[in-house]
Amino acid sequence: MNARIFFFVLVAALFLLGISQTVQRHLAFDIPWMPGETRTIWNIDAKIDFNALGKPVIASLTTPKMQAGYTQLSQNAASPGYGLSFLEGGIAPQAQWTIRKALGEQTLYYNIQLLADNKSKDQQYTEMPALFDKEYDPATLAAGTEIIREAFKTSADPFSFTRELLKVLNAQQPSQNTSLLLTSKINKTDLLIALLNKAKIATKKIGALHLEDGRRRQHLQPLVEVFQEKDGGITSQLFDANSTSAVNRQNLLLWDQSDKALLELVGGENSKVSFSMIKQEQAALAAILQKADNEHLFNFSIHSLPVEDQSLFKGILMIPLGVMIVVMMRVLVGLKTSGTFMPVLIAMAFIQTSLVTGLVGFILLVAVGLVIRSYLSHLNLLLVARISTVIIMVILLITLFGVLAYKLGLTEGLKITFFPMIILSWTIERMSVLWEEEGAKEVMLQGGGSLIVAVLAYFVMSNPIARHLMFNFIGLQFVVMALVLLLGSYTGYRLSELRRFKPLVDKE
């Protein structure tokens, strides 16, 4: 009985291994369950216009860094004559164009592709941004101090304090202090930052881009990120100085997180940065693969193989399903087939030829082959020689049918060459022997059984969902193996036996 327990433990272990690997792959790499699923990709262009002064030019554009909601797939830049480098590190990544000499109007393009990705997370801050010192004139200072004092009283922490400040700044009827501050040459965002800084609260100015399909000439919306140090960790929240409501991160890309400037330009003037974007729906798998290309996460998988070999594996990985169909038909149904796994090979040929062409071609080949083979049996040849003759005969027949079909204008007929010739020859040989020994009825029975199994296997193996799952989730191979093992230990009745033994039950 121990062997029995071991067997079931083995089957269960294989099954669990397969399922967990599959689920893990889905969760970790985001591989979709269904082949048709799509993912959103944002394709964003930044256009930089400026006037070069005939001197060396260095243009540094701040580019988006890793953040929640998006994963960068690729970036590139177009700008004839300029040297280009992407600078990582520092506070935020940059694209830097350089040229020894440029004069007149210049246009630089930067393009980035972002995958909408819920798994991506904001980077953790390890230190608070520094506060800055600034001198204010006495009137401004007094008004500011007054606002800070009021807001401080009705708040508990930096975030609620910021909200209180926003209420004051955006009030319907601005108070005297607010009006005094806002009339100065300062906008609400800078004012908010100045006020928070004065209250010893660290902030960062963020340039955010609203993503909307097909928008052009967009500009960054200034936001304020407010920091709080609590329990040794640093948390932050985004605020919009022109609104008291919370900032919605949906479709919001934090492009510029440098806290300096979006564009740093040396050797030019009148610079202008504008953005345009389009939304693309791409097959999820392709998008994931593109993402993985960057991350080198897929290294140990079929996807790391050259594309040609991948398509080979696409076929090979389907065979276990076909084999399982054969086991099911034989063990559960009791269908007779000629040659145990011949139906699987026939089904694979059907995938190449398409079903109807394949069926017609197969029946035609076997039928003509049987007629010719029946003559061979009169010659009393040795087995190997006989099979060899049948192989040559099958090849000739395939050639003949191919040429004939082509001449008749049936290009479909050429697909007949996809049939595995050796297997076909064995099938003809076996059926011929069967015909002589057991009669035509048994040949029809086994031939029909083989074709039924082959067609079933064809439908399973050519099913796009099955192909997608089997190819992308190697773990499912273990599941199929566990099922086949289970079928191997099935000792119950076959469907055909329920028919066969019926008289025994009916007797009562």
Place this chain on the structure above:
Amino acid sequence: MYFCNPFKLKRKGIMGMNQRNSGYIGRYNPRKLYPLVDNKLKTKIIARNAKVTTPALLGVISIQAEVQNVESFIKETTGFVIKPAKGSGGKGILVITKIENGRYFKANGEEESLPEIKRHVTDILAGLFSLGGSADVAVVEALIQFDNAFDGFSFEGVPDVRVIVFKGFPVMAMMRLSTAASDGKANLHQGAVGVGLDIATGKALHAVQFDRPIEYHPDTNKELKTLEVPKWERLIYLAASCYEMTGMGYLGTDMVLDRYLGPMLLELNARPGLAIQIANGQGILPRLKLIESLQNTERMDAEARVAFCQKHFSQS
């Protein structure tokens, strides 16, 4: 209903193909013993050592040069059978029932000349009838004189008795009668009639053809219920002793009855079919389970085992 309820089948103790393969053949028949059963010559040799009667061996032809000697084996006999040692399903068996003045005649009256007989032997040696076409040897046996008890029960063929021997216990038996539909062969799936036999008496219980119950032989119209195998005790004892002889736990033994020499072993089968259950109108599983539950069966001799089966499996 086209299909029957599997739970009813289970309750009747009917064994299915899957269970036979994994539960009995796979478990009780060691692979290395198969050649003893699949090769008729080897079977004959071990049967002789175990004192199990088989048709008399007239000669063996194993190489082409010996084919010329075939005449010396057959000319003194009244009839003989030439068969391939590794043939299956009754292929390549030549039966000569009458010899007159050096002329040989088959059962249906056709003459077979000596050169034709020699060519048949050559074909056997070349592997024409053996599985996979491997080289084979030709076995020449004395003709069996059918017992008169079976007159009218069989059409143009050898009626034989199939006994399933499980761990040496003859658990179930049936008689296989050839018909016109089976072309003189005794294989049930080819249309032979199967008649279930009572283990204790050798009397007919129930008959089927093509898995359907019948009462009269389709060709001779003889009532099948009247069938009774003579010398049954001896036959069932011989079948049971095939266990010690081969070591196979789940064995199908094919026995024939010779008018003068009594029951003898014709051949053995390591993968006996399931039709015997239909012929007996009973499932075999309860019997197999009973045997499996027995302790110390190894110490029981063939007689004790036969007695046990006759006591427990009799249906009359």
